[in-house]
Amino acid sequence: MLAGSNTGTSSGSRFIQRLNDGRKVWLDGKLVEHIASHPDFRGTIKSVAGILDLQDDPVLAPQLVYETETGARANMAFLIPEQKEDIFRRSRSFKIWSDATFGVMSRVGGTYRGQVASLYVGRDLLQSRDPYYSIKIANYYRYVRDHDLMVTSAGHDPQIDRTKLSSELGGLYTALRIVRETEDGIIVRGAKMLATGSPYMDEIIVSPLAKKTSEEKPYALLLMVAVNTPGLHLICRESFASEDEENQPLSSRFDEMDAVLVFDDALIPWERVLVKEDPELLWKVRSTAVGSGLGLHESIVRLVSKLEFVAAVGNELADSIGIKKFAHVKEKLAELLYQLESIKALLLSAEHEAKLDDASGVWLLDSGLMTTAKNLGNRYYPRAIEILQQLSGAGLLQAPSTLAEFRGPLGLQLQAYYRGADRGAEERVKLLKLAWELVGSQLGARHELYERYYAGDPIRTYARQYVEYNKQPLIDKVQEHLLSSTFHHY
Ligand SMILES: Cc1cc2nc3c(=O)[nH]c(=O)nc-3n(C[C@H](O)[C@H](O)[C@H](O)COP(=O)(O)OP(=O)(O)OC[C@H]3O[C@@H](n4cnc5c(N)ncnc54)[C@H](O)[C@@H]3O)c2cc1C
Structure with a gap:
């Protein structure tokens, strides 16, 4: 059974239920209430839910999910290729997901679920630099996999002046960095761009894409962030969604929203802090x-x-x-x-x-x-x-x-x-x-x-x-x- 499927609800309806979790999504200057029924999101969310339901289809399910070590079923993007055939199993599953939106939607098929699986695979190679890295990523991988969570990412500092390092952007906390540490985790402040699909995802991998220098040490972070983290605001671009299915067949179903993330003293629990102020480890993970x-x-x-x-x-x-x-x-x-x-x-x-x-x-x-x-x-x-x-x-x-x-x-x-x-x-x-x-x-x-x-x-x-x-x-x-x-x- 897929995680939660003993509740009698489908994968898609569980996804919709999860969206009502206090996340702070801003559009047109207003906080979006009930994102699943909002006119700028509901078409896309309905499509995502429908696609997730394919996992429960008795004919397609064997191609889309696999049995984990605990006997539960998980999305194929989390499958670790221990045999060569697993590569092809993953590929066939990705094709079904991609064809469901003609390749137009990029965050339902599992790119970042796959990224989490990649980090999990590489966990022991990086153990020497941080003994906790391996345990944290293994726990996170199982958590995301077993709850069938949707994942996206955000990598860049805001586009203010690209000739400057993160540390030179003016204001200590323009680019994302730690304000202070507590017993529970780190408090972070600053912005990241651009997180596709984030308003209706569950999780965001937050980490710089480019190599960080030693001067940028405070900005060398790899964080796994829940979208409903208190203090995290998602500022959406203009919506391109339409409600007119007949005349705008793609915009009415597949507008993957993009958003800038603003962290306003958000607490990231220690178990979600994978790399802390370590440019070398971060680059090793990335490269x-x-x-x-x-x-x-x-x-x-x-x-x-x-x-x-x-x-x-x-x-x-x-x-x-x-x-x-x-x-x-x-x-x-x-x-x-x-x-x-x-x-x-x-x-x-x-x-x-x-x-x-x-x-x-x-x-x-x-x-x-x-x-x-x-x-x-x-x-x-x-x-x-x-x-x-x-x-x-x-x-x-x-x-x-x-x-x-x-x-x-x-x-x-x-x-x-x-x-x-x-x-x-x-x-x-x-x-x-x-x-x-x-x-x-x-x-x-x-x-x-x-x-x-x-x-x-x-x-x-x-x-x-x-x-x-x-x-x-x-x-x-x-x-x-x-x-x-x-x-x-x-
Ligand atoms: C629709 C869309 C969705 C996206 N979704 C995501 C997402 O989900 N997650 C995510 O992490 N990212 C996402 N991205 C961001 C993507 O990773 C970046 O757009 C990409 O890495 C380029 O960075 P930038 O946009 O900041 O452009 P910049 O790096 O600011 O580049 C702008 C221009 O300046 C030039 N330039 C800037 N700096 C340099 C330099 N040092 N040397 C040479 N030339 C330079 C570039 O060549 C380019 O011509 C998305 C982007 C788009 C357009």
């Missing part, structure tokens, strides 16, 4: 393949689902106005497919090339291939959206403001003037509305930004991959030829 690999796996599976969706929409747009016969249109549609197939190939290779890590006893995906997929994704997705624009021209703006026009006095004219090459007018307008959600809506713009940045500043993630790549075998080959007077003839 080992063990420390991040299981979460990234879900992100790449989700990217596959999203590219499949965009490729399908592109194909339909081209069909709907009969432009597929043009060579340049085929070329653009092929580009969408190449993107998809490249990421799929990298994912498959990373899974098949997984190796048993002797130190942790766990199978790890090939991190170079996964990083390549991640880095290509932040260039592919904006280009995929550009292709949808190029395939549509002004057609996207030809769509009437609402599908209700078809039921109004001009319905017959619309049937005549809005029809497609291969489909009726109403069907075509529905397609245009769906495409607009990806290309031109607020939700679409947010998604482009998400894919560019969610995994870090692409400039620096590319540079880091170059620096860490083992280039020596390539260089050796050239050197060998440069130093020898003759070329080998085979």
Whole structure:
């Protein structure tokens, strides 16, 4: 049984019940009361609950949950790959989650549940620096897993002046740091950005993404924070949610809210303080393949689902106005497919090339291939959206403001003037509305930004991959030829 399932309620309804826990979510200058019924959240929360309910579906459950050492069932994102087959079990489960939202939602499939699993796997490797680290992460992992909790993260200092260290931002507590320690834990003050989905998650991993210097020691923290922690405020961006399911099929169901976290002297209990003022340990946690690999796996599976969706929409747009016969249109549609197939190939290779890590006893995906997929994704997705624009021209703006026009006095004219090459007018307008959600809506713009940045500043993630790549075998080959007077003839 999944944790709590003996209560007779479903996974989704338990998720909704948990939201009424005193969390402080701010939107439009007001504290959000009853988030699950608030118009800017209820569509998304209903979707998340529906997706969580898949775990209780007798047909899908065997692919989405596994049995833990205590005999309970847990979400597959928490499965520790002790056999190579576990990698594929995780992958199949991620695909089901991702397909449920066409890859549009990034925090339901388990990226950060996977991140917690990663931290758990690496727990003993870091034991030497902090004897409590291992126990704390093991307890936290079991707690989150056994309660089927939803997890997100927040990594950056507020974007005030990026030339400055955390310690130089003006005001001691602009970036998050400890105010004082008590018997129960640490009191922290300061802000963190940006926590996707946090208003309706259970837990947030709060920790800097970038390496901290010795001057920034007070800011080198890794905290596991409950969303309803007293003193924590979540300040939401403008909502892009809609209640109009017919005309805004994605915004009405999948607006993953983003929020800045403001800690106003919040108490973080000791058991949730994983790293305290230790830049070296923090970087070790962040930079080992063990420390991040299981979460990234879900992100790449989700990217596959999203590219499949965009490729399908592109194909339909081209069909709907009969432009597929043009060579340049085929070329653009092929580009969408190449993107998809490249990421799929990298994912498959990373899974098949997984190796048993002797130190942790766990199978790890090939991190170079996964990083390549991640880095290509932040260039592919904006280009995929550009292709949808190029395939549509002004057609996207030809769509009437609402599908209700078809039921109004001009319905017959619309049937005549809005029809497609291969489909009726109403069907075509529905397609245009769906495409607009990806290309031109607020939700679409947010998604482009998400894919560019969610995994870090692409400039620096590319540079880091170059620096860490083992280039020596390539260089050796050239050197060998440069130093020898003759070329080998085979
Ligand atoms: C929609 C969305 C959702 C997100 N969700 C999450 C989340 O759930 N959790 C989370 O932790 N993060 C999340 N992020 C944040 C993401 O991690 C960051 O956007 C990313 O790491 C880049 O950091 P930044 O946005 O602060 O940009 P900055 O680092 O401020 O960069 C802005 C610009 O300045 C340049 N720049 C800044 N500093 C330097 C430097 N030192 N050297 C060179 N160039 C520099 C960058 O190249 C870039 O052009 C999300 C981001 C987006 C857009």
